[in-house]
Amino acid sequence: MHPPRILLGVNIDHIATLRQARGTRYPDPVQAALLAEEAGADGITVHLREDRRHIQERDVRLLVEVLNTRMNFEMAVTEAMIRLAEELRPAHVCLVPEKREELTTEGGLDVVGGFAAIHAACERLAAAGCEVSLFIDPEPTQIEAAAKAGAPVIELHTGAYAEATGPAAVHEHARLSAATEMALELGLTVNAGHGLHYHNVEAIAAIPGLHELNIGHAIIARAVFVGLKEAVAEMKRLAIAGQEAGFVASLEEHDHEHDHEHDHEHSYDHDHDDDHPH
Numbered sequence: 001m002h003p004p005r006i007l008l009g010v011n012i013d014h015i016a017t018l019r020q021a022r023g024t025r026y027p028d029p030v031q032a033a034l035l036a037e038e039a040g041a042d043g044i045t046v047h048l049r050e051d052r053r054h055i056q057e058r059d060v061r062l063l064v065e066v067l068n069t070r071m072n073f074e075m076a077v078t079e080a081m082i083r084l085a086e087e088l089r090p091a092h093v094c095l096v097p098e099k100r101e102e103l104t105t106e107g108g109l110d111v112v113g114g115f116a117a118i119h120a121a122c123e124r125l126a127a128a129g130c131e132v133s134l135f136i137d138p139e140p141t142q143i144e145a146a147a148k149a150g151a152p153v154i155e156l157h158t159g160a161y162a163e164a165t166g167p168a169a170v171h172e173h174a175r176l177s178a179a180t181e182m183a184l185e186l187g188l189t190v191n192a193g194h195g196l197h198y199h200n201v202e203a204i205a206a207i208p209g210l211h212e213l214n215i216g217h218a219i220i221a222r223a224v225f226v227g228l229k230e231a232v233a234e235m236k237r238l239a240i241a242g243q244e245a246g247f248v249a250s251l252e253e254h255d256h257e258h259d260h261e262h263d264h265e266h267s268y269d270h271d272h273d274d275d276h277p278h
Contacts (some may be wrong), residue, residue, distance in 0.1 A: 003179055006205050006243040007042035008236045009072050009193070016054035029055065030062045032164065032228060036219075038230035043092070045214050047074035048081070050098060059082070064088050072214065074135075077114065077121050086128040093125050094133040094155055095168025108137035108157040111145035120238025122150040134190060138179030147186045154183055155191040158204060162195025177207050184209045195232050198222065198238060205239040 015032040019025070033044045039106065041049035046055045063071055075081040076098035086095050092193050095118065097109045111118055111134055117262055118134065125132045131151035136142040137160075156179055161172035183190045192204055193214030205213060214236060222231035 003208070003209075003247060006210055006233070006239050007212035008239055009043040009045045009212055009214040009217055010036040010041040010192075010232055010235075011045040011047070011193075011214055011218055012220070013045075013047050013054045014038065014220040016056065016059060020105055021098055023259075029059045030066060033063055033067060035228045036232045040236045041069060042198035042212065043072050043093075044072045045072040045074060045216065047096065048084075049080075050076060054176065060084075060088065060209075062114075064090060072116075072133075073130075077117055077124040079247075082121055085125055085130060088131050091131065092129040092137055092153075094132060094153075095121060096135040101212060107159070108139075108142060110137050111136060111142050111149055112113070113130055118151075120147040127181070133189075137173045140179070140182060143179060143186065143188070145181050146231055147188055150260070151188075153189040153191060153211075155193055156180065156183075157194050158192050158196055161204070162200055163198070173203060173207075180207050180209050198235065201235065201238050202242030202245065205242030206249065208244075208246055208250055231235065 010033075012032045013031045015029045019027055019029070029046070036044060044063065046060060046063065048055050048057065048060055060071075060073065072092040072094055073085060073090040073154065074086070074094045074096050075085060079097050095109055099106070107120070122132045122134075131153060132151045133155050134146045134149065134151045135155045135157060136146055137157050143154065155175055157183050158176060159189050161169060161176060164172045179193075180190045190209060191212040191214060192207075192210055196204060196213060196215045197218035201215070203212065204210070219228075219231045219235050222234070226234070
Protein backbone atom coordinates (compact mmCIF):
# COMPACT_ATOMS: atom_id res chain seq x y z
CA MET A 1 0.00 0.00 0.00
CA HIS A 2 1.25 3.43 -0.91
CA PRO A 3 2.10 5.57 2.18
CA PRO A 4 0.35 8.89 2.87
CA ARG A 5 2.12 11.77 1.12
CA ILE A 6 4.85 13.34 3.24
CA LEU A 7 3.93 16.77 4.56
CA LEU A 8 5.93 20.00 4.47
CA GLY A 9 5.83 22.43 7.38
CA VAL A 10 7.36 25.82 6.51
CA ASN A 11 9.10 27.74 9.29
CA ILE A 12 8.71 31.51 8.76
CA ASP A 13 10.88 32.69 11.69
CA HIS A 14 13.45 34.30 9.42
CA ILE A 15 10.92 36.51 7.69
CA ALA A 16 10.53 38.01 11.17
CA THR A 17 14.33 38.08 11.59
CA LEU A 18 14.56 40.38 8.56
CA ARG A 19 11.80 42.61 9.90
CA GLN A 20 13.33 42.86 13.37
CA ALA A 21 16.73 43.83 11.89
CA ARG A 22 15.29 47.28 11.12
CA GLY A 23 12.34 47.37 13.49
CA THR A 24 9.93 47.93 10.62
CA ARG A 25 6.48 46.47 9.97
CA TYR A 26 7.76 44.55 6.95
CA PRO A 27 8.32 41.89 5.76
CA ASP A 28 5.24 40.53 7.49
CA PRO A 29 5.45 36.89 8.68
CA VAL A 30 1.67 36.59 8.46
CA GLN A 31 1.73 37.51 4.78
CA ALA A 32 4.58 35.02 4.31
CA ALA A 33 2.54 32.29 5.98
CA LEU A 34 -0.41 32.82 3.68
CA LEU A 35 1.83 32.81 0.59
CA ALA A 36 3.49 29.59 1.79
CA GLU A 37 0.09 27.98 2.23
CA GLU A 38 -0.92 29.02 -1.30
CA ALA A 39 2.26 27.37 -2.59
CA GLY A 40 1.39 24.07 -0.92
CA ALA A 41 2.73 24.25 2.63
CA ASP A 42 0.86 21.77 4.82
CA GLY A 43 1.50 23.78 7.98
CA ILE A 44 3.30 26.84 9.31
CA THR A 45 5.96 26.60 12.01
CA VAL A 46 6.90 29.49 14.30
CA HIS A 47 9.20 29.57 17.32
CA LEU A 48 8.32 32.23 19.86
CA ARG A 49 11.63 32.49 21.67
CA GLU A 50 12.08 33.85 25.17
CA ASP A 51 14.21 36.73 23.86
CA ARG A 52 11.70 37.50 21.05
CA ARG A 53 14.53 37.78 18.54
CA HIS A 54 12.26 37.14 15.56
CA ILE A 55 8.63 36.01 15.96
CA GLN A 56 6.59 38.24 18.27
CA GLU A 57 3.53 37.34 20.30
CA ARG A 58 1.40 39.52 18.02
CA ASP A 59 2.48 37.41 15.03
CA VAL A 60 1.37 34.23 16.78
CA ARG A 61 -1.99 35.67 17.76
CA LEU A 62 -2.66 36.82 14.19
CA LEU A 63 -1.58 33.50 12.72
CA VAL A 64 -3.96 31.60 14.98
CA GLU A 65 -6.78 33.65 13.46
CA VAL A 66 -5.86 33.51 9.76
CA LEU A 67 -4.06 30.25 8.93
CA ASN A 68 -5.88 27.92 6.54
CA THR A 69 -3.72 24.91 7.40
CA ARG A 70 -2.42 24.62 10.97
CA MET A 71 0.17 26.14 13.22
CA ASN A 72 3.10 24.22 14.63
CA PHE A 73 4.04 26.31 17.65
CA GLU A 74 7.61 25.72 18.81
CA MET A 75 8.26 26.70 22.41
CA ALA A 76 10.50 26.13 25.40
CA VAL A 77 9.21 24.20 28.41
CA THR A 78 8.52 27.23 30.61
CA GLU A 79 5.45 28.19 32.62
CA ALA A 80 4.95 31.41 30.62
CA MET A 81 5.00 29.58 27.27
CA ILE A 82 2.75 26.76 28.48
CA ARG A 83 0.20 29.32 29.69
CA LEU A 84 0.29 31.12 26.33
CA ALA A 85 -0.23 27.84 24.47
CA GLU A 86 -3.13 26.96 26.79
CA GLU A 87 -4.69 30.31 25.90
CA LEU A 88 -4.09 30.19 22.12
CA ARG A 89 -4.60 26.43 21.66
CA PRO A 90 -2.54 25.96 18.47
CA ALA A 91 -3.17 22.69 16.63
CA HIS A 92 0.37 21.50 17.25
CA VAL A 93 2.95 22.38 19.89
CA CYS A 94 6.57 21.29 19.55
CA LEU A 95 8.62 21.47 22.74
CA VAL A 96 12.22 22.45 22.02
CA PRO A 97 15.34 23.24 24.05
CA GLU A 98 16.30 26.90 24.13
CA LYS A 99 19.40 28.85 25.12
CA ARG A 100 19.63 32.61 24.67
CA GLU A 101 23.15 32.61 23.26
CA GLU A 102 22.54 30.06 20.48
CA LEU A 103 22.04 31.14 16.86
CA THR A 104 19.45 28.43 16.35
CA THR A 105 18.27 25.40 18.30
CA GLU A 106 21.32 23.26 19.09
CA GLY A 107 20.53 19.61 19.68
CA GLY A 108 17.38 17.92 20.82
CA LEU A 109 15.39 18.17 24.01
CA ASP A 110 16.73 16.07 26.89
CA VAL A 111 13.52 14.23 27.71
CA VAL A 112 15.35 11.78 29.99
CA GLY A 113 16.93 14.52 32.10
CA GLY A 114 13.86 16.77 32.23
CA PHE A 115 11.22 14.04 32.26
CA ALA A 116 9.00 15.34 35.08
CA ALA A 117 8.62 18.85 33.65
CA ILE A 118 8.15 17.59 30.10
CA HIS A 119 5.60 14.97 31.14
CA ALA A 120 3.62 17.62 33.03
CA ALA A 121 3.76 19.99 30.03
CA CYS A 122 2.53 17.22 27.70
CA GLU A 123 -0.46 16.59 29.97
CA ARG A 124 -1.39 20.28 30.22
CA LEU A 125 -1.05 20.92 26.49
CA ALA A 126 -3.01 17.79 25.58
CA ALA A 127 -5.77 18.97 27.93
CA ALA A 128 -5.81 22.26 26.00
CA GLY A 129 -6.42 20.33 22.77
CA CYS A 130 -2.89 20.60 21.35
CA GLU A 131 -1.08 17.71 19.69
CA VAL A 132 2.32 17.69 21.38
CA SER A 133 5.60 16.92 19.67
CA LEU A 134 9.05 16.63 21.26
CA PHE A 135 12.11 17.75 19.29
CA ILE A 136 14.72 15.11 20.07
CA ASP A 137 17.96 13.60 18.84
CA PRO A 138 17.68 10.16 17.16
CA GLU A 139 18.61 8.34 20.38
CA PRO A 140 16.72 5.24 21.59
CA THR A 141 16.65 6.43 25.23
CA GLN A 142 15.14 9.78 24.21
CA ILE A 143 12.55 8.11 21.98
CA GLU A 144 11.47 5.78 24.79
CA ALA A 145 11.25 8.71 27.21
CA ALA A 146 9.19 10.72 24.72
CA ALA A 147 6.67 7.89 24.44
CA LYS A 148 6.47 7.56 28.24
CA ALA A 149 6.05 11.33 28.61
CA GLY A 150 2.80 11.10 26.69
CA ALA A 151 3.80 12.92 23.51
CA PRO A 152 2.06 11.37 20.48
CA VAL A 153 4.61 12.92 18.08
CA ILE A 154 8.38 13.35 17.93
CA GLU A 155 10.43 15.51 15.59
CA LEU A 156 13.85 14.02 14.93
CA HIS A 157 16.70 16.51 14.96
CA THR A 158 18.44 16.19 11.57
CA GLY A 159 21.20 18.71 12.29
CA ALA A 160 24.00 16.16 12.70
CA TYR A 161 23.08 14.59 9.36
CA ALA A 162 22.88 17.99 7.65
CA GLU A 163 26.37 18.95 8.84
CA ALA A 164 28.01 15.59 8.08
CA THR A 165 29.75 14.54 4.87
CA GLY A 166 30.92 11.24 3.39
CA PRO A 167 30.75 8.17 5.66
CA ALA A 168 29.62 10.32 8.60
CA ALA A 169 26.53 11.41 6.64
CA VAL A 170 25.76 7.76 5.81
CA HIS A 171 26.06 6.93 9.52
CA GLU A 172 23.78 9.79 10.56
CA HIS A 173 21.21 8.83 7.94
CA ALA A 174 21.22 5.26 9.29
CA ARG A 175 20.68 6.61 12.83
CA LEU A 176 17.66 8.60 11.65
CA SER A 177 16.25 5.60 9.79
CA ALA A 178 16.65 3.34 12.84
CA ALA A 179 15.15 5.98 15.12
CA THR A 180 12.14 6.39 12.83
CA GLU A 181 11.56 2.64 12.73
CA MET A 182 11.80 2.37 16.52
CA ALA A 183 9.45 5.31 17.12
CA LEU A 184 6.86 3.92 14.70
CA GLU A 185 6.95 0.60 16.55
CA LEU A 186 6.17 2.52 19.76
CA GLY A 187 3.14 4.05 18.07
CA LEU A 188 4.59 7.55 17.64
CA THR A 189 4.12 9.85 14.67
CA VAL A 190 7.55 10.84 13.37
CA ASN A 191 8.49 14.23 11.90
CA ALA A 192 11.98 15.51 11.14
CA GLY A 193 13.76 18.81 10.69
CA HIS A 194 16.72 21.14 11.23
CA GLY A 195 19.38 21.99 8.66
CA LEU A 196 17.49 20.42 5.76
CA HIS A 197 17.94 22.13 2.40
CA TYR A 198 17.45 21.57 -1.32
CA HIS A 199 20.41 19.19 -1.67
CA ASN A 200 19.83 16.86 1.27
CA VAL A 201 16.06 16.75 1.77
CA GLU A 202 15.34 13.92 -0.67
CA ALA A 203 17.46 11.40 1.24
CA ILE A 204 15.62 12.20 4.47
CA ALA A 205 12.18 12.17 2.81
CA ALA A 206 13.04 8.67 1.53
CA ILE A 207 13.08 7.25 5.07
CA PRO A 208 9.96 5.06 5.31
CA GLY A 209 7.28 6.25 7.71
CA LEU A 210 8.23 9.92 8.09
CA HIS A 211 5.09 12.04 8.44
CA GLU A 212 6.32 15.62 8.01
CA LEU A 213 9.46 17.66 7.40
CA ASN A 214 9.82 21.11 8.97
CA ILE A 215 12.09 23.43 7.00
CA GLY A 216 12.69 27.16 7.34
CA HIS A 217 16.08 28.74 6.71
CA ALA A 218 16.74 27.09 3.33
CA ILE A 219 13.30 28.02 1.99
CA ILE A 220 13.49 31.65 3.13
CA ALA A 221 17.05 31.94 1.75
CA ARG A 222 15.93 30.52 -1.60
CA ALA A 223 12.95 32.88 -1.63
CA VAL A 224 15.33 35.86 -1.87
CA PHE A 225 16.17 34.70 -5.40
CA VAL A 226 13.05 32.96 -6.72
CA GLY A 227 10.21 34.24 -4.54
CA LEU A 228 8.59 32.54 -1.58
CA LYS A 229 5.89 30.63 -3.45
CA GLU A 230 8.38 29.07 -5.86
CA ALA A 231 10.80 28.27 -3.01
CA VAL A 232 8.07 26.44 -1.08
CA ALA A 233 6.76 24.61 -4.14
CA GLU A 234 10.28 23.53 -5.11
CA MET A 235 10.99 22.11 -1.64
CA LYS A 236 7.67 20.28 -1.62
CA ARG A 237 8.43 18.71 -5.02
CA LEU A 238 11.80 17.47 -3.73
CA ALA A 239 10.29 16.05 -0.54
CA ILE A 240 7.62 14.14 -2.46
CA ALA A 241 10.19 12.92 -5.02
CA GLY A 242 12.39 11.69 -2.17
CA GLN A 243 9.50 9.86 -0.55
CA GLU A 244 8.56 8.24 -3.89
CA ALA A 245 12.15 7.09 -4.43
CA GLY A 246 12.24 5.63 -0.92
CA PHE A 247 8.95 3.81 -1.52
CA VAL A 248 10.23 2.31 -4.77
CA ALA A 249 13.50 1.28 -3.11
CA SER A 250 11.67 -0.43 -0.24
CA LEU A 251 9.44 -2.31 -2.71
CA GLU A 252 12.48 -3.46 -4.68
CA GLU A 253 14.19 -4.56 -1.46
CA HIS A 254 11.08 -6.49 -0.43
CA ASP A 255 10.87 -8.16 -3.85
CA HIS A 256 14.57 -9.06 -3.71
CA GLU A 257 14.19 -10.63 -0.26
CA HIS A 258 11.10 -12.51 -1.43
CA ASP A 259 12.94 -13.83 -4.51
CA HIS A 260 15.89 -14.87 -2.35
CA GLU A 261 13.59 -16.79 0.02
CA HIS A 262 11.88 -18.43 -2.95
CA ASP A 263 15.23 -19.48 -4.44
CA HIS A 264 16.30 -20.90 -1.08
CA GLU A 265 13.08 -22.92 -0.78
CA HIS A 266 13.45 -24.17 -4.35
CA SER A 267 17.06 -25.22 -3.65
CA TYR A 268 15.93 -27.07 -0.52
CA ASP A 269 13.19 -28.91 -2.44
CA HIS A 270 15.64 -29.87 -5.15
CA ASP A 271 18.13 -31.28 -2.61
CA HIS A 272 15.30 -33.09 -0.85
CA ASP A 273 14.20 -34.73 -4.12
CA ASP A 274 17.78 -35.91 -4.77
CA ASP A 275 17.77 -37.67 -1.42
CA HIS A 276 14.64 -39.60 -2.33
CA PRO A 277 14.75 -40.63 -6.00
CA HIS A 278 11.55 -42.01 -7.45
